[in-house]
Amino acid sequence: MSTLTSAGMVNAYVPGASSRIPEEDRAMIERRAALLGPAYRLFYEEPVHLVRGEGVHLYDGDGNAYLDVYNNVASLGHGHPAVVEAVSRQWAVLNTHTRYLHDAILAYAERLSATFPAPLSQVMLTCTGSEANDLAYRIAKHRTGGTGVIVTSLAYHGVTDAVSQFSPSLGASVPLGAHVRTVPAPDLYRRNTDDLGRDFADDVRAALADMRASGIRPAMMICDTIFSSDGVLADPPGFLAEAVAVVREAGALFVADEVQPGFGRTGDAMWGFERHGILPDMVSLGKPMGNGQPVAGLVLQPDVVADFGAKVRYFNTYGGNPVSCAAGMAVLDVIARENLIQNARNTGAYFLERLRTFAECYAAVGDVRGRGLFIGVEIVRDRASKEPDAALAGHLVNALRRRRVLISASGPHANILKIRPPIVFSRENVDTFMDALEGVAAE
């Protein structure tokens, strides 16, 4: 009962692996394969068939509620009325592009850039995080004259042709570009070190040297500042700083990929990079940015994009349209009004505490870590050897799903429970989750 499939995806549905799929869902899965082809994947041994969402709950056709402890797009909760209203209102008024003057994109860019340290003051809007990272790469190449990219060993940054070449987590069938070098993820649990930041910086130095030895000039290092696909790596705060300095000395740029940690999820601040005391050249945004509206983008230091923008025009037909800006603005409003950064911090702290207490009685938990409402739990065969137990992690994920509690798994060994609920998650929701986890563990 492994969580790995042939394409290397953790927690993917494997056809034929479960006999407990209802007839109706089985028919839908076949229809999906016929209509959408083979590149689409479902979650879980028994895929979940959803029809409705509200707050932290998703519902199937029989009205059963699933507790959503995984989705980071509907970060304010499913169907948040403020977003639904803002989007519906703007759709009825105007939805056009950025080659006409319109106030929405300016008001939104002003509001968004105000959440960043001052030098990060310009905003370019795309529709997806992949497009944002792709644009960051175009700008970095133009700015540096280089092509080289450094990422962590299991990084995920998106699915365009260029970005998939620096997203090793897509698996061996998606080869890395010849201009890409990976560095080991800064993993405090598995790495024997007394200075993670120095070790990580040394790895980056070595990667830069290797790149240069191949005649490749470095353009950028890009990091998800919570290292989600590498297994959720948050500590110690500041460990990124030395590596970023090394990258800058080499004439390359540092891009913070905030698609996953951004918009308050870590509970420390609005942006994950702030935990590390660093100032990125560019920051990419996505997923929770519109609570479901396809909106993403870059926030940049002006000098980084000055020459690129003077010579190269950028137009993204739907990017920055008034509806997307209305959704983005509503999300910023709700985060402020409902104190969601504080909620992520407090509920996250409570969640970590409950998980650590649980770990005292459940030997398979090797590590509980994370920050705010981005949590990873290492499942191991043995705490001393730290041998990963992907089979047990997969079992837990699927057993929770059968109890209608949705999480997933990640990490290089597919053994890390990925816990990442909407940031409106409450202590009561944590209690419900822990009851389910304890029930599953007792089985």
Added chain:
Amino acid sequence: MSTLTSAGMVNAYVPGASSRIPEEDRAMIERRAALLGPAYRLFYEEPVHLVRGEGVHLYDGDGNAYLDVYNNVASLGHGHPAVVEAVSRQWAVLNTHTRYLHDAILAYAERLSATFPAPLSQVMLTCTGSEANDLAYRIAKHRTGGTGVIVTSLAYHGVTDAVSQFSPSLGASVPLGAHVRTVPAPDLYRRNTDDLGRDFADDVRAALADMRASGIRPAMMICDTIFSSDGVLADPPGFLAEAVAVVREAGALFVADEVQPGFGRTGDAMWGFERHGILPDMVSLGKPMGNGQPVAGLVLQPDVVADFGAKVRYFNTYGGNPVSCAAGMAVLDVIARENLIQNARNTGAYFLERLRTFAECYAAVGDVRGRGLFIGVEIVRDRASKEPDAALAGHLVNALRRRRVLISASGPHANILKIRPPIVFSRENVDTFMDALEGVAAE
């Protein structure tokens, strides 16, 4: 008063070129530059500041109506109630991703693929046309083992790093990839030929030979089937067929980029490629697909994606979400219910007739061409020499804008009026446009 700016964009606003911009708009333009940086461009010598849209009209803050003879995203008209209602309803119910079972994407994929010839039966959804063409390229490389791309000399296919490398219309500052070859656009007006299809196929043969001489294996040819940025090239029907056969013989794929001609605009059929009696390996879709919702995608022949999909997973977080599928479904409904393909054909035929009559008395019109509601008008200094007159084209575009009629220009010499209204455009709307054009011409 040229329509060309430094970045090669036709009809771009050039700061300082007009003294007639209202103070409020001038302040907005400065705010835009500060907030969005230098890569964004506006249309017109005097940019248009919009606040509302309805049907074929856009409105500024003073309530002035602009006749929209240009926008192909809000193809059913701005704020079409069927789309607004479908999107608003689905937003309130559920907006999640494709790793759960949900009926909307299946119902939509079924409905969409039914509009294609049978072998084009699988659907992959993205958020933008750029992403769709980028994915097509990834699939073509995987399928053929090649990397080479053939495009027309002023093609535009999108803005990702990979796609911008085969989008020569982005200008010299965005260099083409070393694996890209361009062929002259199949231009019946400027090319002295009695067999355009044969000539175009010969050019493609030469490009393939040149590619092979450089050790590059061909992966695909991609064409916008109405050759919009090349200057709107529709005739004679069928001219693409021989070139497509040549591409297939070389082991490469043919991708029809229907982002601009698709969804009934040409009035012949739902898809532009049908005019040429060809069957593409993949078809990319975008702009009008959701009437403003960021939805795009590929329709494919299953064998083309079979091995790619078995080995490579494709997940686009917002792609194919229930709201995007609801918008897409509403668009297909409205096209059928309001007979919009027929309207594009009939109104388009009337539009061409009015323009040809106009040309009889206005010597600067060198050619009137197009199909359905996709029309190009060549502005020349002299009909015999066909010398392009970009300055006059620019003057006409800007003079029409001052009369609150919105079109743009395109083509290699920036001298072709691009006329591309929402496909709900009526004969009365054509009359209004012609009155404005005749008034401008008389000035």
